[in-house]
Amino acid sequence: MAFIKGISYYLPERVITNEELLQEFPxxxxxxxxxxxxxxxxxxxxxxxxxxxxxxxxxxxxxEEYSIDPKTIDFVMLCTQSSDYFLPSTACILQNRLGIPTSAGAFDYNLGCSGCVYGMAMAKSFVDSGLAKNVLVLTAETYQKYLHPSDKSNRSIFGDGAAACLISTEGIAEIGQCVLGTDGSGAEHLTVKTGAARCKQATGSVVVDEDGHERYDDYLYMNGSAIFNFTLDAVPAMMKQILEKNQMEKDDVDYYVFHQANKFMLNTIRKVCVLPKDKFYVNLEETGNTVSSTVMIGLKQNLDAGKITPGMKVMVTGFGVGLSWGGTILIF
Incomplete structure (x- = not known):
C-alpha cells in the first residue's frame, strides 16, 4: 500500500489583485x-x-513541516509544463539542490491540471512494486508567463504556484485505486503553439476564435467553451469509474477536492453530479487556478482547517490540458 505522508505548497511573493488587474481592463x-x-x-x-x-x-x-530527511527519498518526479530548460530534466537539478541521494531516480512529466493525480498514481505504483519507498511528487507552474498582456480572461483565472508531497509506505492517507484518461483529439483547445520542436520560431500570428477571443500562436490559448464541454463529459464518467474501481458508493465519499479550474465550472460540475455543497471544496479566491498544484493546495488547506480528518474518504480529481483526466480516493 502507498500513503501520502505529508503535503506542503509554495506561492510566489508577488500578488496581483482584481483591482490592479482591472486597471488594465476598465x-x-x-x-x-x-x-x-x-x-x-x-x-x-x-x-x-x-x-x-x-x-x-x-x-x-x-x-521542515514533516521533519523529512531528504536523504531518505529514493525518487523525485516533477509535474510541470514550465520546465527550467528543454533539457536536462528539472527534477534532476532538484535532486542535487535538495540534497537527495544520487541513487534516487528523477524525471519531469509534462502534464497540467491532471498532473497531481497522475503523479500520485505513478508514485503509488512505484511504492507498491517495491521500486521506491519514498517518492517526492512535485508540481509547479508559471502559466502567467505564457499569457499575452491583453488576455484578460486567462490572466484573471491563472496563478503561479508549486506543491510537494511525499508518498511512502506509511502516512496520513492511503491512496486508493486510480482512474486515468486521455483524449489527444482535443489537444488544440489548450495549447502554446510555438517555441518547441513542431514550430520553434514565433509567428506573431493572432486570430479570433468562435467565442470572440484572440488566439495567439506564441502565447497560451484556451478554448473555454470546448474545455467546459469536455469537463462536463469527462468528470461524471470518471467519478463513476473511481467509485466502481474502489468498490464504493457515492454516499461513502465524505469530501470532494477537485481541480480548482474556476468557480463557475466547479459549481456546474457539483450540480451535474448532484454533490452536496458542504462536501465540495471550492476556494480559488487567493490563489486562482494554479494548474497541477490546485489539488494538493486544496488538500493542505482542508487538513490545516480541520475539514479533512482521520477516517474520512476524500475523492480527488484533475482534468484539463492534454486533454487528460485522473482521479482517486484518499483514505485518511
Missing part, C-alpha cells in the same frame, strides 16, 4: 471577475523565478 468590474471565476487575487512568479525554484521551495517547506 470595461470589466471587480464583482464580475469575482462572481464568474471566483478569484480575488493571484500570485505571480518573479521574472527570474522558475518552476524549478518554486518546486524547491515547496519541497523545503515539506521537509
Amino acid at each position: 470595461e470589466w468590474s471587480v464583482d464580475k471577475v469575482a462572481a464568474k471565476v471566483g478569484v480575488n487575487s493571484r500570485h505571480l512568479a518573479a521574472a527570474d523565478e522558475t518552476a524549478g525554484d518554486m518546486a524547491e521551495k515547496a519541497a523545503r517547506k515539506l521537509f
Whole structure:
C-alpha cells in the first residue's frame, strides 16, 4: 500500500489583485471577475523565478513541516509544463539542490491540471512494486508567463504556484485505486503553439476564435467553451469509474477536492453530479487556478482547517490540458 505522508505548497511573493488587474481592463468590474471565476487575487512568479525554484521551495517547506530527511527519498518526479530548460530534466537539478541521494531516480512529466493525480498514481505504483519507498511528487507552474498582456480572461483565472508531497509506505492517507484518461483529439483547445520542436520560431500570428477571443500562436490559448464541454463529459464518467474501481458508493465519499479550474465550472460540475455543497471544496479566491498544484493546495488547506480528518474518504480529481483526466480516493 502507498500513503501520502505529508503535503506542503509554495506561492510566489508577488500578488496581483482584481483591482490592479482591472486597471488594465476598465470595461470589466471587480464583482464580475469575482462572481464568474471566483478569484480575488493571484500570485505571480518573479521574472527570474522558475518552476524549478518554486518546486524547491515547496519541497523545503515539506521537509521542515514533516521533519523529512531528504536523504531518505529514493525518487523525485516533477509535474510541470514550465520546465527550467528543454533539457536536462528539472527534477534532476532538484535532486542535487535538495540534497537527495544520487541513487534516487528523477524525471519531469509534462502534464497540467491532471498532473497531481497522475503523479500520485505513478508514485503509488512505484511504492507498491517495491521500486521506491519514498517518492517526492512535485508540481509547479508559471502559466502567467505564457499569457499575452491583453488576455484578460486567462490572466484573471491563472496563478503561479508549486506543491510537494511525499508518498511512502506509511502516512496520513492511503491512496486508493486510480482512474486515468486521455483524449489527444482535443489537444488544440489548450495549447502554446510555438517555441518547441513542431514550430520553434514565433509567428506573431493572432486570430479570433468562435467565442470572440484572440488566439495567439506564441502565447497560451484556451478554448473555454470546448474545455467546459469536455469537463462536463469527462468528470461524471470518471467519478463513476473511481467509485466502481474502489468498490464504493457515492454516499461513502465524505469530501470532494477537485481541480480548482474556476468557480463557475466547479459549481456546474457539483450540480451535474448532484454533490452536496458542504462536501465540495471550492476556494480559488487567493490563489486562482494554479494548474497541477490546485489539488494538493486544496488538500493542505482542508487538513490545516480541520475539514479533512482521520477516517474520512476524500475523492480527488484533475482534468484539463492534454486533454487528460485522473482521479482517486484518499483514505485518511
